[in-house]
Amino acid sequence: MTSPDLKGFKALNIEKYRLITKRYAQVLTVRYNVKREYITLGIPVFLAICIVLAGVLTGHTLTTKDTSQSTEADSKKDAYQQLLEDMATEEAAKNGNVTPIEEPVAAEDVKDEAKDDLDHIMIYAVLIAIIPYSLDSYIQKKLLNRREVAFSEFLYKLSELMRGGIDPVKGVVTLSRTTDLGAIAPNVQEAASAMLLGSSFEDAMHRMARSINSKLVSKYINIVVQAAYTGGNVADLLFRTSEDMRTVIAIEKDKEANLKQYIVIFYLAQGIIVALAYILSTSLLPLIQGVGLEMLGGGNGLSEINFERGFFHMIILNALFGGLIVGMITEGEIKHGMKHSAVLIALSYVACVTLILSAGGGMYTIKLVSGDGQQALGGLPIQDPLVFNVTDFSGKQTPGVYVEMTISPSGIISGVMSGENGTVSVTPTPGETPGNYTVTATKGKSSAIATIEVVGGSGGS
Known part of the structure; x- marks a missing residue:
């Protein structure tokens, strides 16, 4: 072969x-x-x-609380307890009371981190649910528009054949064999085959209307059938029907073109919402957390709220329902808004993950630079400040970032904003009880710890 x-x-x-x-x-x-x-x-x-x-x-959860706060508090407590145990062991060893014995490190139970990303999974699920249907609706609508235009051409050509003395049945059969009918060619061929097999003109044309599935086509097919049975100058009636259908299609196209401005408006509005949420997350909220909450006496409840995650949920919901509203306004049916919802959700999700959620601190790294291991008097500020360095995911210094500060077991300290070179400098006041204190600097999921040894109270004990 x-x-x-x-x-x-x-x-x-x-x-x-x-x-x-x-x-x-x-x-x-x-x-x-x-x-x-x-x-x-x-x-x-x-x-x-x-x-x-x-x-x-599988354990994924949906939350708007900053779950990293409890994890960081536990890690601070564990670090502090471990530091106290190490200091006590070293002190006992120096005094000769206890001989330090190196014990094998017990294997600790590893706990899975809280999987609070169910909202991300839900977004993927929504996109999977609506994208196939929205694409199919879009394709079917485009096909329907082509069929309506082709049917108006079909009526015009059928009227020309009838002017030449051909009856409607023979006209349909002739057009199905010799003319390019575009998107309705299979439908006309099916109607012509039905007529050749004995179906009436009315039944064949109504079957074609059902296969095309267009209200506009069904209306004009009824006119054609009635004209064929009533007699008279059917050719002229078909010609005027064809012209009228073309006019209606042109009006619908102009209407859709005029309403497209609302699509642009909704898309721009969604972009503005994302931009406002980004500005709030990077500028206003850190200022409130750094200064406003301290003035309000701490505001522990507010400090635990993950505002970035709340903005994220708001933006995605607005994208979903905003897209449906766009479809209802511009095309008259909610189902045609699903494609806008899918596009808005996808774009908003990328923007939120890139800009807003990363502003919550997950993309930062904080390290201790200097001031660790100082001795101080209880109730008085330490002599040298503690200096921390804040960088982003690429290692670049990040000025203007709010860093939360805590001191354990007691003392006075407040969060601060990073300086122009990305550094944070604090001078905490430890409590009056002698012992070891820990200062923890936290930004999102990253933290750094410094130690202070209090040797006596400020009263000179």
Whole structure:
């Protein structure tokens, strides 16, 4: 077998299997009344629900609280307790009371970090649920527009044939064989085949209307059928019907073009919301946390709220419902807004992850630079300040970042903003009880610890 013959054989097999698949799909559709929505919407929604349930069952949670606060508090407490134990052991060893024995380090139970990313999983699930249906709706709408235009051309060509003395049935059959009918060619051919097999003109045309599935086409097909049965100058009536249909299609196109400005407005509004949330997360909220909460007496409840995560949820919800509103306003149906919701959610999600969520501190690293291990009198500020350095994920110095400060077990300290070179300098006042104190600087999930040894009270004990 030559190479061209082999290619032709392969092409024949591909076409054969394509026709077999199409036939079985048609049989299933007719027998079980399978609608497109079952595949484009039902299956994706089922998959989305499975994804969310899997996330819940595997321990993922949805929270707006800053869960890193409790983890950091536990780590501070553990570090402080370990420091006290080490100092006590060293002191006892120096006094000769206890001989330090190196004990094997016991294997600690490793706890899984809190998986508070269920909201991210839900966003992926929503996109999986709506993208197939929105794409199918968009494609079907474009196809429907092409079919309506092609049907207006079909009416015009049928009117020309009838001017030449051909009856409507023969006109439809002739057009199905000799004319390029564009998007409605299969529908006209099906109607012509039905007429040749004995179906009436009315039944065949109504079947074509159902297959095209357009309210506009159905309305004009009713006019064509009534004109064919009432008689008179049917050709002129079909011609005027064709012109009227073209006018209606042109008006609809102009209407959609004029309403597209609302799409731009909604997209710009979503961008403005993202920009405002970013400004609040990077400028105003750190200032409130650094100065306002101290003036209000600490504000422990407010300090635990993850404002960035709240902004994230607000933006995604606005994208979802805003897209549906856009579809309702511009195209008259909510289902056509799903494509706008999908686009807005995807763009907003990328913007939030890149700009807003990272502003919460997850992308920062803080390290102790100097001042560790000082001795001080209780109740008095330490002599040399503690200096910490704050950098971003790329190692660049980050000025204007609020750093939370705590001292344990007691003392006076407040959070500060990083300077121009990304450094933070604090002079804490430890409590009056002699012992070891820890100062912890925290930014998001990163923290650094400095130690202070209090040797006596300020009263000179």
